[in-house]
Amino acid sequence: PGDLGWTLDYATAWAFRRLVRHRPEIADAIARIRRAFSVVSRHTPFHIFPFLDRVLFDNKLGKSVYLVWKAQSLASPGVTRAGEGGSKISIELNRSPFEDPYLGRTGAGPIDVLLDQLIHQMIHAYFLVACGSQSKDEPHDGRLLDGLHFGVLLLAIWDIASRGPDGPLNLIFYAETRRRWSAGVPVFHVQHPLLPPFIALGPQPTTDASPRWTGSSQCTLDNRHIRHSDLRNWQVKSYAIALSTNLEGKGDTVFDYATDNKLEPVHRLQGPPSKEYVELIWEDRRIMVPRERACGFASLKEALEKNDRFELSVPAGCSAQLFALLYNFFLHGRTIAEEDEEKKKKKKKHRGAPAIVAHPRDVKEEEKGVLTHLRLFHLATAMEFSELQHHILDLLWTSFSRTTDPPIEILREVYGDDGPTHVDLHRWGRAFLLRRGRGGRSNY
Numbered sequence: 351p352g353d354l355g356w357t358l359d360y361a362t363a364w365a366f367r368r369l370v371r372h373r374p375e376i377a378d379a380i381a382r383i384r385r386a387f388s389v390v391s392r393h394t395p396f397h398i399f400p401f402l403d404r405v406l407f408d409n410k411l412g413k414s415v416y417l418v419w420k421a422q423s424l425a426s427p428g429v430t431r432a433g434e435g436g437s438k439i440s441i442e443l444n445r446s447p448f449e450d451p452y453l454g455r456t457g458a459g460p461i462d463v464l465l466d467q468l469i470h471q472m473i474h475a476y477f478l479v480a481c482g483s484q485s486k487d488e489p490h491d492g493r494l495l496d497g498l499h500f501g502v503l504l505l506a507i508w509d510i511a512s513r514g515p516d517g518p519l520n521l522i523f524y525a526e527t528r529r530r531w532s533a534g535v536p537v538f539h540v541q542h543p544l545l546p547p548f549i550a551l552g553p554q555p556t557t558d559a560s561p562r563w564t565g566s567s568q569c570t571l572d573n574r575h576i577r578h579s580d581l582r583n584w585q586v587k588s589y590a591i592a593l594s595t596n597l598e599g600k601g602d603t604v605f606d607y608a609t610d611n612k613l614e615p616v617h618r619l620q621g622p623p624s625k626e627y628v629e630l631i632w633e634d635r636r637i638m639v640p641r642e643r644a645c646g647f648a649s650l651k652e653a654l655e656k657n658d659r660f661e662l663s664v665p666a667g668c669s670a671q672l673f674a675l676l677y678n679f680f681l682h683g684r685t686i687a688e689e690d691e692e693k694k695k696k697k698k699k700h701r702g703a704p705a706i707v708a709h710p711r712d713v714k715e716e717e718k719g720v721l722t723h724l725r726l727f728h729l730a731t732a733m734e735f736s737e738l739q740h741h742i743l744d745l746l747w748t749s750f751s752r753t754t755d756p757p758i759e760i761l762r763e764v765y766g767d768d769g770p771t772h773v774d775l776h777r778w779g780r781a782f783l784l785r786r787g788r789g790g791r792s793n794y
């Protein structure tokens with residue numbers, strides 16, 4: 351499934367800001383849940399999920415996540431899995447703490463235990479909706495780990511929820527705390543999710559520093575190396591910078607450029623995973639281009655990857671006709687279809703500038719002709735897109751043996767109004783002026 355294409359830092363900052371802004375509403379909602387569902391039934395998680403989704407995450411999870419409740423090992427806080435292919439993100443909650451051993455049915459177990467699991471897994475799911483999946487076996491950036499970013503949001507929610515009349519909500523951060531609790535070592539209501547009820551370790555990470563991406567949350571990994579001070583530091587050092595990237599400003603809609611040159615709007619969450627495309631911004635619309643192709647152009651790679659935005663503005667003045675050629679080049683490495691190119695070459699094998707043919711004008715040909723390509727060349731120059739510049743020069747020298755475009759306009763594009771343009775284009779312009787057509791008539 352699709353995702354919002356946000357970075358982990360931005361997703362954390364966005365949610366953090368939202369949590370802080372909605373403190374009273376969130377505190378009230380959680381207090382009401384704790385009172386209304388003092389007895390957990392088999393329907394409870396499904397009742398409170400949409401409620402929490404709304405107050406904590408602005409309904410971002412709703413359509414992308416489904417919930418399962420099943421028995422797992424007692425210590426498990428559940429698991430969140432990235433959807434593969436077309437499937438949704440799933441949250442599998444652990445039903446075992448709620449099984450009534452005597453009656454053999456669900457019914458026992460405090461609401462706080464359910465809230466701990468649900469809020470925990472909803473943070474993971476939120477990161478997947480906002481940032482998408484990573485690639486298999488990539489080093490994990492933490493979006494499915496109980497790491498720094500996860501901790502920032504968990505702590506913020508805990509802080510808000512614990513000020514209510516029912517006292518602190520027992521949100522567990524450390525896997526070790528959960529392990530001890532299930533092993534029967536008494537763990538009372540922790541006063542603070544980051545005050546570990548165990549002897550502190552040295553500052554070194556105690557686990558493999560970079561777990562690989564598995565597509566599932568890894569909530570049992572030892573995360574004792576993350577300290578309260580790390581989370582505070584993130585708020586001071588990274589929060590404002592992350593927010594300033596304003597990835598939300600990219601909007602929820604991207605466009606698919608269909609074969610008939612029509613733009614089809616697609617909601618990001620219904621589109622392909624964000625890691626598979628970049629966005630060409632053309633007249634305020636964001637058009638998807640396969641990331642592998644776009645980042646394959648060395649001259650664009652840096653601009654595209656800047657600030658992890660994977661976007662590129664098409665300069666103003668790009669007509670639909672030019673955009674069609676530009677898009678073709680991104681997709682196929684050529685501006686016009688191969689058979690068109692061959693056809694143009696076959697007419698007359700040549701290397702040189704085209705001869706002018708006054709009649710008849712072929713409007714369809716002109717759409718992909720010399721003048722259009724000269725204009726595209728200027729666009730490529732403005733975009734610093736050197737592969738496209740080379741491709742157009744190559745076409746100009748080898749693929750057009752004749753043109754019906756108005757010669758004055760061709761010269762205007764080559765020489766410009768304000769002095770010399772590209773040196774290779776000049777060379778071609780000279781050849782164009784010297785070129786003689788049939789009967790020895792020169793273009794000049």
Ligand SMILES: [Zn+2]
Nearest residue numbers: 495496567569
């Ligand atoms: Zn987790």
